[in-house]
Amino acid sequence: MGNTLKKVIAQSWIYGALTPFIIFSAAPFYVMLVTMFKRSHDLFSPTNNPFFLNEPITLEHLDLLFNQTLYMKFLGNTFLVGTAVVVITVLLAVPAALSLSRLAGRWGESVGIGIFLTYLVPPTLLFIPLSRVVSLLGLQNSLWSLVIVYPTFTVPFCTWLMMSFFKSIPKDIEEQALVDGCSRTGAMVKILLPLSVPGIITVVVFAFTLVAHEYIYALAFIQDSAKKTIGIGMTTELVRGDVFYWGALMGGALLASIPVAVLYTIFLDRIISGMTMSGTKR
Numbered sequence: 001m002g003n004t005l006k007k008v009i010a011q012s013w014i015y016g017a018l019t020p021f022i023i024f025s026a027a028p029f030y031v032m033l034v035t036m037f038k039r040s041h042d043l044f045s046p047t048n049n050p051f052f053l054n055e056p057i058t059l060e061h062l063d064l065l066f067n068q069t070l071y072m073k074f075l076g077n078t079f080l081v082g083t084a085v086v087v088i089t090v091l092l093a094v095p096a097a098l099s100l101s102r103l104a105g106r107w108g109e110s111v112g113i114g115i116f117l118t119y120l121v122p123p124t125l126l127f128i129p130l131s132r133v134v135s136l137l138g139l140q141n142s143l144w145s146l147v148i149v150y151p152t153f154t155v156p157f158c159t160w161l162m163m164s165f166f167k168s169i170p171k172d173i174e175e176q177a178l179v180d181g182c183s184r185t186g187a188m189v190k191i192l193l194p195l196s197v198p199g200i201i202t203v204v205v206f207a208f209t210l211v212a213h214e215y216i217y218a219l220a221f222i223q224d225s226a227k228k229t230i231g232i233g234m235t236t237e238l239v240r241g242d243v244f245y246w247g248a249l250m251g252g253a254l255l256a257s258i259p260v261a262v263l264y265t266i267f268l269d270r271i272i273s274g275m276t277m278s279g280t281k282r
Contacts, residue, residue, distance in 0.1 A: 029254065036061055036251035043246060061247030065238075070225050071252055074233035077143060078256075081229060082211040084147045089154045089207045090200060096155075097162030098188060102174075109163075116160035119153055123216045126152070134221055145221040146229070150211055158203040165199035166192065201267050209260055230256050 030051075035043065037057040048054040065071050100112050130149050139145040169192060177187035193200075211229070218232045225237060234252045238245040 029257070032250040032254040035247055036254060038247060040247070061245070061251050064245060065248040065252050069237045069248070070228075070233065073226055074228055074230045075256065077227060077233075078212055078229040078231070081143055081146045081150070082208040085150045085154060085211050086204050086207045088147070088151045089158050090203060092151065092155050093158035093162055093203060094193075094196070094200060096159045098166055098192065100159070101163045101166040102171075102188075102192075112160055112163045115156045119156040119160070123153070127216055127220050130217070131220055140221065141223050141227065143222075143227055146211075146218060149217050149221070150207075150214065154207045154210060158207065161203060161206075162196070162199050165196055169195050205263060205267060208263070212256070212260060 034051065034053060037059075038053060038061075039055045039058045040060075042048050042053070042055040045054075096115075097112075100109075130152070134140060134145045134149065137145075137148070139148065173191055173195070174187045177191045178184065182190060213231055214229075215231045215235075218229050219236075222228050222232065225233070228236065230252075234249060238249050238252070
């Protein structure tokens with residue numbers, strides 16, 4: 001009984017310490033949810049509490065979002081671009097990281113650091129020359145421009161991330177597979193890639209999330225409303241001059257964040273495993 005009581009008290013302290021952080025993390029979602037259903041008078045009245053519904057709920061903001069904007073088109077475009085960028089990133093970053101970490105020898109780490117440094121270049125410095133590249137390819141005002149441009153900063157970071165992850169896998173496992181008769185390619189496919197699933201999932205989530213919230217390149221390369229992604233579609237369609245449609249903005253942000261939150265929740269353990277293992281070297 002004494003041990004049980006001590007365990008309950010210890011857990012109570014843990015949950016008590018975590019409660020402020022949970023409230024802090026959940027507060028933006030709560031504000032978005034409340035704002036989505038607030039009436040305009042309730043939303044802009046300085047005497048009303050902004051954190052509660054002071055008047056009956058309304059669906060006018062959702063009507064504006066779904067029926068007077070191309071919100072569903074924005075989501076579809078984001079999903080298509082995100083899927084294409086994730087596929088390109090995985091196909092390029094994983095083999096590159098595997099080669100640099102296992103086959104390149106000592107200079108592989110230097111090359112990996114050089115690749116990572118390209119990720120640190122601010123996008124505000126790159127979108128002008130990239131605009132020239134997009135223009136030469138004839139991809140102006142096309143979703144393909146984003147598919148071509150986004151891997152320029154997802155691939156370097158993901159390559160560096162996967163390099164660290166592959167280095168954390170002991171070489172003894174691969175050598176044992178070679179002794180058992182596997183070719184080097186077979187050992188990579190049958191041994192290293194299955195062990196690297198947490199890292200690959202981390203890459204997938206990172207690349208897709210980055211595409212979903214990226215703003216500068218999407219704003220520079222896309223003009224038609226029907227081709228916009230969620231990052232620029234909501235801000236350009238629901239901010240008209242000095243008028244901010246806060247209810248629709250908050251509703252759209254909340255609904256768009258739900259799939260990403262579900263994705264993180266489903267793969268949370270593998271993402272944490274991938275991030276922690278990528279920071280651990282043998």
